[in-house]
Amino acid sequence: MVAQGPILPFETGYDPKFKSEFGDYDPARARALLDLYGYKDRNGDGWREMPDGSPIVLNVATTPNGRDRKIAEVLDKDMRLLGIHVVLKVAQWPENLRMAQAGTLQVWSLGGYASAPDPDGAFARFDSRQVGGQNMARVRLPKLDALYRQIQLLPDGPERQAAMDDATKLAIAYMPYKYTVSRLSIDMTYPQLVGYRRPVVLARVVAVRGHRQQPAQGALK
Secondary structure, eight states: OBOOSSSOTTSTTOOTTOOOSTTOOOHHHHHHHHHHTTOOOSSSSSSOBOTTSOBOEEEEEEOSSHHHHHHHHHHHHHHHHHTOEEEEEEOOHHHHHHHHHHTOOSEEOOOOOOSSSSTHHHHHTTOGGGBTTTBTTOOOOHHHHHHHHHHHHSOSSHHHHHHHHHHHHHHHHHOSSOOOBOOOOOOOOOTTOOSOOOOSSOEEEEEOTTSOEEEEEOOOO
16 A cells, blocks of 8 residues: 555554555656755756755665665666666675664665554654664754654544644655555465454564463564
């Protein structure tokens, strides 16, 4: 499903009718906006430059697996249509994570799972207190910080929904993260399997004292 904002389908506060520009594909409008703000090809080499004439280069982090390679190739193709030069930086996922948390990556595409049916974790990525952790884009907006604190403290209801709506609008306007898709999983089972269901929120198994195991809510990468 095309993502419209930070809240995932089936999470509290998700509005299936909400539509943003996150899922729009409009190269002509993108080129017009780049021209409008002075990001033009000034020397005729086919690549756009900054308004001051310096080159535009997007350093995109990726990993050496097939899926991420395809994602990077699509991004590179789309940026070429706009005249923007992309340089792919290939590294293992843990190394990219370390650099992202240190603030040394320019662009990186990654996914995640909902660890609870509440979108608190999605808005944690905008919390300035979590720079160096969940907040990999290093967002520092006082208004978003205040809204996140409201989301954490308020019970479900109109006031909390209004705070999530306002936080979503700010997230889309400033776009420190570009949400692309929400992945849907399909299971195949034998007809004789009765009672199986996939939980909407991912469950994982954790070890506890005594070497027993019990299901717990969590996020898997």
